[in-house]
Amino acid sequence: MLKEERLDYILKKLRTDQKVLQTELSNDLQVSEDTVRRDLESLAQNGLLIKVRGGAIPHSPNPYSFKERIVFHEDDKKVIARKALSLLENGQTIILDGGTSTLSLAKLFPQHLQLRVITNSVPIVVQLMDHPGVEVIFAGGKIVKDSQTVIGMDTIRMFQKVRADIGFLGVCSLHTAVGVTGPDIEETEVKSTIVEASSRVVALATSDKMGTAEHFKICGITDIDTIVTDQPEDELFIPYRQMGLQVL
């Protein structure tokens, strides 16, 4: 039995049962539990499920809402934001790029979250201003009215002084060959700086942005560590996974 077949079986079972147990899978697939564990591990690595002690559960935006039958028809951005939220841990320093995806993320911050957030987005600052646990640092600069962000040298300089645990990039175009691109030169310059300032770079991208490109380059595709998207199972993402990116 090929490895691929096993992985396929696991995902299928996960979809129908909403959970899988290692002992069960080991029996079903006639392989050792070690192998099952390693299979689950690789699937978890690609964000296709969440490994827990004793088995695995589906990758759900909320790590603890396990078998939630009430399906909210959330829009894509909220789904993405909810997933991205699970990447955050107390005590981290993160950068939030401008854009509606990152704003959605900021809106979801639970009250108990303790973070330091550096951003160039006015709505994000407004959103987080009243949050008790988040220290907000605003990158200064010239306000761009229609995007409600600041850009320019001052903004870039501020980000250059930062070492963030995670940098979240708002929706941009992603292309395996061309890399990450955006439509505005000044905006992309800021985004490039964010990429450099972050240990881990997470791109929030709706699947319709995949495989597209704009005129100004932000970074290469491998400079991204994680893509958080609404349809992670789409075959569209296979090449990205092969390049070592995590797709959630």
Added chain:
Amino acid sequence: MLKEERLDYILKKLRTDQKVLQTELSNDLQVSEDTVRRDLESLAQNGLLIKVRGGAIPHSPNPYSFKERIVFHEDDKKVIARKALSLLENGQTIILDGGTSTLSLAKLFPQHLQLRVITNSVPIVVQLMDHPGVEVIFAGGKIVKDSQTVIGMDTIRMFQKVRADIGFLGVCSLHTAVGVTGPDIEETEVKSTIVEASSRVVALATSDKMGTAEHFKICGITDIDTIVTDQPEDELFIPYRQMGLQVL
């Protein structure tokens, strides 16, 4: 049964019943009360519920406490802002300090006004973001939540690079001998920088602030050029006039 299933069950029960008891859960889930307690603990850790003696209750649904902003002297400030407005001319570059007085001023900007505004106040940025004729430059830095402004070295550095025609200082204490003072060292440092960066310094002050002092000095009284206030005829202002200040 996976731990996650237990956690899920607990959360679901909590949603329907609005409370959970350890003894009940222990029975429902067929695990010891210790385990239930540990489960509740981990859920509480993640902010998903509040642990109470004997069980748990749901996390407050309205976690974000919006501070009620009690506005003192709102009408006075409007009067002051209206007078200050008359000092502005098209094409000027001005600095707006944080505070409600300066915010009132920004709110009065007529649509045809052409200005460049540099500020460290978030509400002012939000207010002016949609103004067609005003270019807004935001000084970056760490957000102070209750005053909704940014302070710190980055903020100061930004103001140091500026030469403004007029700098508007929000309400501070004024005293003929002590000068202009404020209650917070970091805030006063920023204000001092604004004073230095401005050709003309305008203080917006309700009359009750006259003759009072705080602990941290912003500048000498003669560094101010104009005081805009609600009761300019008051004899309180005679000494300031004698020192050459304009009182409006």
Added chain:
DNA sequence: ATAAATATTGCATAATTTTGCATCAAATAG
């Protein structure tokens, strides 16, 4: 085609986590 390199798999063993229980401290009710 053959050899070498690489990856997969299962097993033994060690380390870690989870769980339930006993014990004692703290809080609550009567």
Added chain:
DNA sequence: CTATTTGATGCAAAATTATGCAATATTTAT
């Protein structure tokens, strides 16, 4: 104040996971 319940802590048994290793299969290079 005392009895009872609940919470905290240490501990040991059981389950799960990680790790090293050898056997086997697969891929790559020559």
